[in-house]
Amino acid sequence: DIQLTQSPSSLSASVGDRVTITCRASQSVNSYLNWYQQKPGKAPKLLIYAASSLQGGVPSRFSGSGSGTDFTLTINSLQPEDFATYYCQQSYSGATWTFGQGTKVEIK
């Protein structure tokens, strides 16, 4: 199985901050890495697919980068509605899919 390790597990930030979350894969997933946002009691929402493509309707302050084994989700100018838990997920062809353990973004 391909393991995904997110860091940090949690962080505290203020409105307007720039936030960076990393996801490292145990082996290459090419660019087949996706990012989700989940708020309490809600289903996850797709933010970024294929490492850097912004899902329709997602604000442009969200961006993704990386390929191979190292990936980053960046939130520029954090907004109040961005406080949530973020997950990475790989959909590498031919492999079983996996999620990272999540990163909780809290208000400082």
Add this chain to the structure above:
Amino acid sequence: QVQLQESGPGLVKPSETLSLTCTVSGGSVSSGSYYWSWIRQPPGKGLEWIGYIYFTGSTNYNPSLKSRVTISVDTSKSQFSLRLNSVTAADTAVYYCASHRFIAAAGLDYWGQGILVAVSS
């Protein structure tokens, strides 16, 4: 726009079989455009991918659950289903169904609202 809705019992006894159905609207399970997935989330924990099915019946399962899981599709009802046998308390979770476009460079773009299933006697 694709919409998904999970349904099934909210309580299952230990050692029995958990059975859930996901009804798809706004799209067709037989269109060939999507993989149809199940994901679960134990209370207070992270997401766990269970598996997916393609309309042809081809499946891919999480190895840790493979021996207990069956995902099937009923194109006539535009539904796909999850069966998880020999459940224990560790299978208590919110279960989500979701769709993933039939290309690797895509994500789980549409999700159901989730259904909480508790395993308890």
